[in-house]
Amino acid sequence: MKRISLLLMLMLSVLFTAACGNEPGNQNGGQGAEEKAAEESVSVKDALGDEITLESKPEKIVSLIPSNTEILFELGLGEEVVGVTDFDNYPEEAAEKEKIGGMEFNVEKIISLDPDLVLAHESTAVSAKEGLDQLRDAGVAVYVVRDTQQINEVYTIIENIGKLTGTAEDANELIASMKKNLDELKSKAGEIKEKKKVYVEVAPAPDIYSTGNNTFINEMLELINAENAMKDQEGWIAVNQEEVISANPDVIITTYGDHEQVLSRDGWQDVNAVKNEQVYDVNTDLVTRTGPRLVEGVEEIAKSVYPEIFKE
Known part of the structure; x- marks a missing residue:
């Protein structure tokens, strides 16, 4: 009888402890909830x-x-x-x-x-x-x-x-993934023996705009081992046409979907890019939006400037 009483007391003790552990105000249970909320x-x-x-x-x-x-x-x-x-x-x-x-x-x-x-x-x-x-x-x-x-x-x-x-x-x-893809592009750019000068136009005549230093496009050109024709100026810049003619870029890239009109501009016929018909257009969203597709923008510019390297 005494043995049964002890067993009964033990069972009640276990049940009581379990019940306390499930109470809302229990310290351990509350701490777990707080930790979960913090996470x-x-x-x-x-x-x-x-x-x-x-x-x-x-x-x-x-x-x-x-x-x-x-x-x-x-x-x-x-x-x-x-x-x-x-x-x-x-x-x-x-x-x-x-x-x-x-x-x-x-x-x-x-x-x-x-x-x-x-x-x-x-x-x-x-x-x-x-x-x-x-x-x-x-x-x-x-x-x-x-x-x-x-x-x-x-x-x-x-x-x-x-x-x-x-x-x-x-x-x-x-x-x-972005870093890996950029590293692969930079590795390919290491094969380039002769660096090209590139002029990038982001708005057409009559109010021509380009990009200088401290812009995505300048960084992209550096990544593919090319030289920005407007690198001596800062940010997004209004361009005097004489500056471009004087810079005489090897390649011209537009970002507004109408590169053909550059080929027929008065006074540009002796610019290397125009003379050799090295004028291309790339999607503006790829080279200006601060998102995952910037890597695609680098690749598009690379294919335009060095097709023999990046179109393989």
Whole structure:
């Protein structure tokens, strides 16, 4: 009898301990929940220096610039994207998303989509400050992506978007793939014996624009062992036609879809690129958007400048 009583007491003790462990206020159970919550929340500093914190992976995302959209889709977040700009044209699925406007976005439309996250861009953060503040006041998390002209910083942008959206592993894989492809292009460029001078035109006559130092295109030309004819100037520049004629580039690349008109310009007939019909066009989106397709842009320029090396 005494033995049965002891056994009964032991069973009750075990049951009591288990019950306490499952109580909401139990220290161990609460600690586990806190640790889980901490793992799900993430904080990332944006281009304005603001710390943006999300408690869980966003289920609805609005993108305010095409480059952000391209990154999101590449990270497998196409389903989560609920709103894009009127300019979003890649991938094709982006065209099916709700449009929230262009340079001036529709705040009411964005709020109606009930997003957990809005990806803005530093290039329009000042002009769009009022609208972004309205979104913040409505309780929407707004992350401002850095404006950059350096490929290395694009990797950081992808990494940060990956962290915010719970796709950090995919982001790291994407970055590794981009670096690998660029390394292969740089390796091929090492075979080049005679460097060519290249003039890149991003806007046609009468208001001609090109790109100088500290731009993606300048970095791309350096990566493929070519010389930018406008390298002595900074950023996106208005060009005097005499400057181009004087520089006498070996190759001319346009980014607006009409390279043929360059061949018939008055006074350009003695420029090497025109004389030898080495004038080509590349897709502007590939060489200007801060996203995964920049590597494709490098390759397109490389094939135009050194076809004998890069078209093999």
